[in-house]
Amino acid sequence: MARRSDHAPDELKRLASDAGRAIASEEGLRGLTVRRVAERIGYAPGTLYNLFANLDDLIVQINGSTLDALGVVLAEAAKADPEDRPRKLVEAYFDFVESRPRLWSMLFEHRLPEGEDLPDWYRPKLAALLALVAEALGPLMQDQTFEARQAIIVTMWAGLHGISTLAVSSKLTLVAETDPRQLGHLLVQRMLGR
Amino acid sequence: MARRSDHAPDELKRLASDAGRAIASEEGLRGLTVRRVAERIGYAPGTLYNLFANLDDLIVQINGSTLDALGVVLAEAAKADPEDRPRKLVEAYFDFVESRPRLWSMLFEHRLPEGEDLPDWYRPKLAALLALVAEALGPLMQDQTFEARQAIIVTMWAGLHGISTLAVSSKLTLVAETDPRQLGHLLVQRMLGR
DNA sequence: CGCTTTTATTGAACGATGTTCAATTGAATA
DNA sequence: TATTCAATTGAACATCGTTCAATAAAAGCG
Known part of the structure; x- marks a missing residue:
């Protein structure tokens, strides 16, 4: 699959950091993983590396x-x-x-x-x-x-x-x-x- | 292998935490892993779990x-x-x-x-x-x-x-x-x- | 409309992590 | 010497961050 464009690039980046913030505020740094953020926004882990350099x-x-x-x-x-x-x-x-x-x-x-x-x-x-x-x-x-x-x-x-x-x-x-x-x-x- | 007794139990525990301290003071928390401590003292990773509950x-x-x-x-x-x-x-x-x-x-x-x-x-x-x-x-x-x-x-x-x-x-x-x-x-x- | 180009997205793969535990083997005991 | 005991192993498991060739959907074009 590719170019789903369910979300604009900036929108997607916001979505991801919002999801990350939610996870972090619930479970702290220890619970904040790439895979869980990806799962939370319904994308594959690799996608996050188009938005951020790394975790x-x-x-x-x-x-x-x-x-x-x-x-x-x-x-x-x-x-x-x-x-x-x-x-x-x-x-x-x-x-x-x-x-x-x-x-x-x-x-x-x-x-x-x-x-x-x-x-x-x-x-x-x-x-x-x-x-x-x-x-x-x-x-x-x-x-x-x-x-x-x-x-x-x-x-x-x-x-x-x-x-x-x-x-x-x-x-x-x-x-x-x-x-x-x-x-x-x-x-x-x-x-x-x- | 078992019961090597190269070191007494307390001695071994000291050896391990010394190794851990050495690694941590060189590379910080991020570099301090179970496997590296084990390697440094010449024991298997599992052995550390006889000495400490966990990392x-x-x-x-x-x-x-x-x-x-x-x-x-x-x-x-x-x-x-x-x-x-x-x-x-x-x-x-x-x-x-x-x-x-x-x-x-x-x-x-x-x-x-x-x-x-x-x-x-x-x-x-x-x-x-x-x-x-x-x-x-x-x-x-x-x-x-x-x-x-x-x-x-x-x-x-x-x-x-x-x-x-x-x-x-x-x-x-x-x-x-x-x-x-x-x-x-x-x-x-x-x-x-x- | 069909064809090509572009690119966002995937997901398998890699190496490394913490942790567990059945198997092993050396020492201690009888 | 035979038996018991327990210290040690290392393979196995689930998970981690990260990479990247493959892919499929959108965009551009004739």
């Missing part, structure tokens, strides 16, 4: 769209009054992680093979997220130099990521039950010097 | 020993004068990550299958590391309640983890080149309120 490529695409979704959520939170933004942003971040734990995990669980780099469009997407947060919190860091602000934002960002990662893999609960959100708020407060 | 078990064992090694390094740094400990601990942490990037990555890159939990001995090992840091930095947090100290330490811990993770997977370098160590120091300073 890693498909995963990176899905991760990219996860970053986009996170951006939407954070942008919404950034509309709050400047003094409220730290709390709102942290809440939005953890809401996002909790609503899509497996997709969010895949963002960091997946590693490209040694020597391969993320595609060119990925890093700007990440930088845009950071810029969004930096702009939202700018009014609260007016006494800081540009470099200092940059460092604060990146540290906050990485810190929230660390808290969420350990929470999701349940490597955070030790003796006492520690709420990830509270740690997030604590982190942001201290990083903003309040 | 996940072997990985968790290696991760456990990585935590131990990190503990040794941090304990050494904690011997410094109380005021120097924040800097020394951060330096020790990043030294460790940079000296074993792939082993350290495996600590967080690896996820057990859905529903499976880390073994009972793993969580205490993690808690001991946190306790070490908490004790070392206790003198610098005397104005804090026990709960507050706990939260500060865990947040620092998760934050360092986040910074290192993003740095190792090169998702930290955005516009300007940001040194992970400096971010680590910044984080710890602010979390300790200095």
Whole structure:
């Protein structure tokens, strides 16, 4: 069989990454296989290699769209009054992680093979997220130099990521039950010097 | 063939996890396969299943020993004068990550299958590391309640983890080149309120 | 409309993976 | 020496990512 054209090429690519995202959000990275995506959209495994370079490529695409979704959520939170933004942003971040734990995990669980780099469009997407947060919190860091602000934002960002990662893999609960959100708020407060 | 007894059972188990660690530190989680570990120690693949429940078990064992090694390094740094400990601990942490990037990555890159939990001995090992840091930095947090100290330490811990993770997977370098160590120091300073 | 060209799609094939388990064989025991 | 025991094997199974010659359907053309 050939040239079925049940779907336009772009449409088919979307269909495939949607199917991949569905599988990943249900079963995580471990359950995401080429054959299962193909089966889900009713095509042969080989077809996916016309749409994506390989499975890693498909995963990176899905991760990219996860970053986009996170951006939407954070942008919404950034509309709050400047003094409220730290709390709102942290809440939005953890809401996002909790609503899509497996997709969010895949963002960091997946590693490209040694020597391969993320595609060119990925890093700007990440930088845009950071810029969004930096702009939202700018009014609260007016006494800081540009470099200092940059460092604060990146540290906050990485810190929230660390808290969420350990929470999701349940490597955070030790003796006492520690709420990830509270740690997030604590982190942001201290990083903003309040 | 059977009962070769070239090695005592415990000895063989050590041999296998050493081989696994060697492979992982050279090629990361992706290169760590049952067959390659078996080949490296001169046994058949099936033999590994007498020593470990499965590949996940072997990985968790290696991760456990990585935590131990990190503990040794941090304990050494904690011997410094109380005021120097924040800097020394951060330096020790990043030294460790940079000296074993792939082993350290495996600590967080690896996820057990859905529903499976880390073994009972793993969580205490993690808690001991946190306790070490908490004790070392206790003198610098005397104005804090026990709960507050706990939260500060865990947040620092998760934050360092986040910074290192993003740095190792090169998702930290955005516009300007940001040194992970400096971010680590910044984080710890602010979390300790200095 | 028929013929040719193009190309999207297939699915068998390859090598590699984790895991199982009956068979084997060396050591320990009697 | 004969028997029991258990450590070790390696073939087998299902699955994986990936490739690619074959194919069939659409598009182009006379």
